[in-house]
Amino acid sequence: MSQIFQIDFGSQKKARVVGIDLGTTNSLAAYMDAAGPRIIPDAAGRRIVPSVVSLTEDGEITAGEPARNLLLSRPERTVYSVKRLMGRGAADVQDELRRFPFHIAPGSEAVLRLQLGDRQFTPPEISAAILRQLKKNAEAFLGEPVNQAVITVPAYFNDAQRQATKDAGRIAGLEVLRLVNEPTAAALAYGLDKRKQGVVAVYDLGGGTFDISILKLQDGIFEVLATNGDTHLGGDDIDNLLLDIALEDIQSEWSLSLARDSAAVQILRRAVIEAKEKLSFVPSVNLEFEFEGRKYQRELTRELLERLIRPIIDRTLGPCRACLRDAGLTPEQIDEVVLVGGSTRIPLVRSAVETLFRARPHTELNPDEVVALGAAVQAAILSGDVEDKLLLDVTPLSLGIETMGGVVSKLIHRNSTIPASATEVFTTAVDGQRNVLIHVVQGERELAKDCRSLARFDLKDIEPMPAGMARIEVRFLIDANGILNVTARDLRTGKEQSVDVKPSYGLTDEQVEAMIRESIESAEEDFAERQVREARLEADTILAAVDKAKSNPAWEELSAEERAAIDLALNELLLAYHSGDYLLIRAQIDKLNTVTMKLAENMMNSAVRTALKGTSI
Amino acid sequence: MEKDNCWQCGHRSAASLFCRFCNALQPPVMDYYAFLGMPRRLKIEPGELEATFYRMSRLLHPDRYLRRTPRERQYSLEATAILNDAYRVLRDPVKRAEYVLRQEGFNIGEQRGNDVPPELLEEVFELNESLEELRGGDQSARPQLEQARQRFLGMQREADQELDRLFADYDARGDRQTLASIRALLNRRRYISNLAGEVEKELL
Numbered sequence: 001m002s003q004i005f006q007i008d009f010g011s012q013k014k015a016r017v018v019g020i021d022l023g024t025t026n027s028l029a030a031y032m033d034a035a036g037p038r039i040i041p042d043a044a045g046r047r048i049v050p051s052v053v054s055l056t057e058d059g060e061i062t063a064g065e066p067a068r069n070l071l072l073s074r075p076e077r078t079v080y081s082v083k084r085l086m087g088r089g090a091a092d093v094q095d096e097l098r099r100f101p102f103h104i105a106p107g108s109e110a111v112l113r114l115q116l117g118d119r120q121f122t123p124p125e126i127s128a129a130i131l132r133q134l135k136k137n138a139e140a141f142l143g144e145p146v147n148q149a150v151i152t153v154p155a156y157f158n159d160a161q162r163q164a165t166k167d168a169g170r171i172a173g174l175e176v177l178r179l180v181n182e183p184t185a186a187a188l189a190y191g192l193d194k195r196k197q198g199v200v201a202v203y204d205l206g207g208g209t210f211d212i213s214i215l216k217l218q219d220g221i222f223e224v225l226a227t228n229g230d231t232h233l234g235g236d237d238i239d240n241l242l243l244d245i246a247l248e249d250i251q252s253e254w255s256l257s258l259a260r261d262s263a264a265v266q267i268l269r270r271a272v273i274e275a276k277e278k279l280s281f282v283p284s285v286n287l288e289f290e291f292e293g294r295k296y297q298r299e300l301t302r303e304l305l306e307r308l309i310r311p312i313i314d315r316t317l318g319p320c321r322a323c324l325r326d327a328g329l330t331p332e333q334i335d336e337v338v339l340v341g342g343s344t345r346i347p348l349v350r351s352a353v354e355t356l357f358r359a360r361p362h363t364e365l366n367p368d369e370v371v372a373l374g375a376a377v378q379a380a381i382l383s384g385d386v387e388d389k390l391l392l393d394v395t396p397l398s399l400g401i402e403t404m405g406g407v408v409s410k411l412i413h414r415n416s417t418i419p420a421s422a423t424e425v426f427t428t429a430v431d432g433q434r435n436v437l438i439h440v441v442q443g444e445r446e447l448a449k450d451c452r453s454l455a456r457f458d459l460k461d462i463e464p465m466p467a468g469m470a471r472i473e474v475r476f477l478i479d480a481n482g483i484l485n486v487t488a489r490d491l492r493t494g495k496e497q498s499v500d501v502k503p504s505y506g507l508t509d510e511q512v513e514a515m516i517r518e519s520i521e522s523a524e525e526d527f528a529e530r531q532v533r534e535a536r537l538e539a540d541t542i543l544a545a546v547d548k549a550k551s552n553p554a555w556e557e558l559s560a561e562e563r564a565a566i567d568l569a570l571n572e573l574l575l576a577y578h579s580g581d582y583l584l585i586r587a588q589i590d591k592l593n594t595v596t597m598k599l600a601e602n603m604m605n606s607a608v609r610t611a612l613k614g615t616s617i
Numbered sequence: 618m619e620k621d622n623c624w625q626c627g628h629r630s631a632a633s634l635f636c637r638f639c640n641a642l643q644p645p646v647m648d649y650y651a652f653l654g655m656p657r658r659l660k661i662e663p664g665e666l667e668a669t670f671y672r673m674s675r676l677l678h679p680d681r682y683l684r685r686t687p688r689e690r691q692y693s694l695e696a697t698a699i700l701n702d703a704y705r706v707l708r709d710p711v712k713r714a715e716y717v718l719r720q721e722g723f724n725i726g727e728q729r730g731n732d733v734p735p736e737l738l739e740e741v742f743e744l745n746e747s748l749e750e751l752r753g754g755d756q757s758a759r760p761q762l763e764q765a766r767q768r769f770l771g772m773q774r775e776a777d778q779e780l781d782r783l784f785a786d787y788d789a790r791g792d793r794q795t796l797a798s799i800r801a802l803l804n805r806r807r808y809i810s811n812l813a814g815e816v817e818k819e820l821l
């Protein structure tokens with residue numbers, strides 16, 4: 001019977017899709033309820049999971065707050081800001097390595113690996129640990145398994161960086177239904193309760209990336225007109241600048257360089273960030289730093305801070321102007337500006353944005369949370385719960401192929417609405433040629449070597465024939481996630497042509513599969529199992545408490561029936577305890593809690609009486 | 618199975634987006650005009666095109682197909698890609714004209730306007746001289762270049778108006794001769810806008 005119903009209704013109970021902001025510094029998850037999008041807190045009520053991952057001494061991977069604390073004591077086993085390494089190769093992270101204490105494992109030429117203690121992890125695996133923590137928090141909070149997610153990425157992320165983010169989701173046991181650009185998500189969060197028409201600029205200064213997107217809102221359609229940005233510019237740069245200055249200052253005061261002492265640097269970094277954040281609200285603060293018994297102190301004014309960071313803020317204005325130009329708009333045509341990212345709390349950032357766009361920026365939503373909230377809205381769109389909204393995003397970078405002489409022939413231009421496609425016909429250059437290799441790049445430069453290599457596609461097993469006779473039609477399609485799909489067809493036979501993909505950066509499908517297997521074996525517990533374990537822990541606590549209470553005089557104050565009811569509930573809980581059914585365990589815990597209410601009250605009263613007796617008034 | 622039959626129920630479905638019988642999304646047609654259900658005209662009302670684009674986006678976007686069959690998800694992806702490509706091309710008068718020209722067998726593309734249109738020869742000669750002077754550090758060439766820029770922008774506007782007239786002619790007659798005139802005008806226009814761009818770069 002129930003089988004039939006299951007078939008009839010298909011996969012009926014709608015699975016919950018969460019929205020995740022996988023940030024450089026902090027990560028958040030959100031879900032949609034009847035009232036709108038909400039942030040999912042962890043068990044301790046914290047809304048933010050620091051994007052920090054650590055390998056503990058007993059070989060366990062931990063992410064979030066506990067890992068952040070290990071940053072001070074175990075810096076060599078702990079990694080932060082890993083988003084900066086996503087989808088990148090060893091050769092192009094030299095700049096990051098100078099500024100961040102990443103421990104790159106030896107032999108990282110093909111695939112970047114980080115050394116944590118005695119183990120090595122790729123950036124997607126590190127990100128997966130953060131995602132796993134968010135998934136766990138969501139499952140505990142929502143009381144149901146969470147297997148599907150929308151994850152946000154910087155709008156300016158290239159194909160490899162997007163693919164790496166998707167891989168991280170898979171490794172964490174999440175089906176990534178959609179990658180959404182962070183500024184677009186923010187616009188969605190803001191546009192939800194407003195039936196607005198107009199043009200909105202979203203200025204997103206994150207921890208490690210900067211994005212600017214201009215959208216047109218009309219009848220629930222959020223159409224991105226243009227996007228621009230810098231994946232090497234963010235709040236971290238401000239922190240690093242201040243840190244460098246403080247280190248220099250300390251060196252001249254103490255005649256001691258702390259730059260290579262990672263513990264000292266971490267403590268100083270925290271002090272500097274705290275001072276920076278305070279300066280958004282007060283005109284001057286005291287920067288204090290204690291290390292090995294010595295104390296450093298210095299007054300920092302907002303004026304000085306602004307003078308120091310002005311060049312960084314100015315670097316965001318170029319992409320903003322380019323974005324306006326690409327959208328074909330003047331600053332006057334921008335109706336509203338939305339600010340995203342903690343760094344936009346800095347008054348100088350606000351005034352710079354206001355001056356450029358000639359519009360007062362929106363700040364109603366928490367700039368740290370707005371992206372995750374928007375991701376939850378997109379999740380609701382995908383699950384069909386929100387029907388009147390639709391996002392039309394664009395690809396941030398042009399896609400092209402390398403032609404003769406290393407020149408790029410552009411196939412899909414930047415700021416094209418996605419999904420977008422292009423078709424090219426390829427042929428052979430010599431008689432009997434069996435393969436054609438296509439080098440696909442992303443970027444705006446004319447020469448392939450100045451663009452970002454994306455992948456090499458090998459058209460294989462071409463039927464041998466005279467040069468120029470083969471006609472193979474290749475279709476390049478950028479999907480709604482901003483990720484390239486390539487298919488090929490032999491025009492003469494109409495048959496599908498096999499294509500081998502060799503990504504220039506990042507992992508092959510097989511590598512990701514292996515990581516998924518490994519992560520399931522080594523770490524991931526199944527949702528139900530974890531729930532049972534947690535319910536049992538709670539049962540242990542209450543069972544012990546009731547046991548102890550029985551020797552309290554308050555126990556004797558209960559009626560025989562009340563005592564019998566407690567004993568019954570106690571036995572039922574013990575039975576449930578061994579059943580392995582966490583819902584039953586929780587129900588019995590609740591029952592035992594209810595029947596012991598009076599006992600607890602009696603104990604409390606007697607404790608108060610005792611206490612009062614001992615007090616002379 | 619017949620080409621026009623629904624992949625899901627087999628009913629005769631014609632070339633529409635959805636099957637009339639089972640509502641399944643059908644594989645998209647590749648022709649932009651046919652796909653959008655618009656008459657094959659060179660003059661297009663921008664507001665109408667935008668409304669069609671938004672309406673079809675709502676119907677076809679992959680966000681709406683996540684819980685449907687893999688086949689429909691694939692069709693939704695392909696259809697939306699064509700929709701976006703079509704909108705990008707058809708909303709721009711030059712790209713739109715090139716699209717129709719290419720479909721009518723005109724050769725558009727590589728040999729794009731390298732030859733100077735004869736009526737511009739003298740103009741280009743003078744311009745190159747001024748550009749040389751400015752590059753050589755002679756700022757007195759600046760006003761001349763500014764004038765040239767204004768002239769090119771004026772010529773571009775003229776070309777656009779002429780293009781509009783030719784579009785109307787083609788929509789009325791549908792003849793190849795008008796298409797040939799459009800192609801010649803597009804070459805001239807491209808040449809002018811390249812010149813304007815070059816001057817602008819130097820003046821910055």
Ligand SMILES: [Zn+2]
Binds near residue numbers: 625627636640
């Ligand atoms: Zn049908």
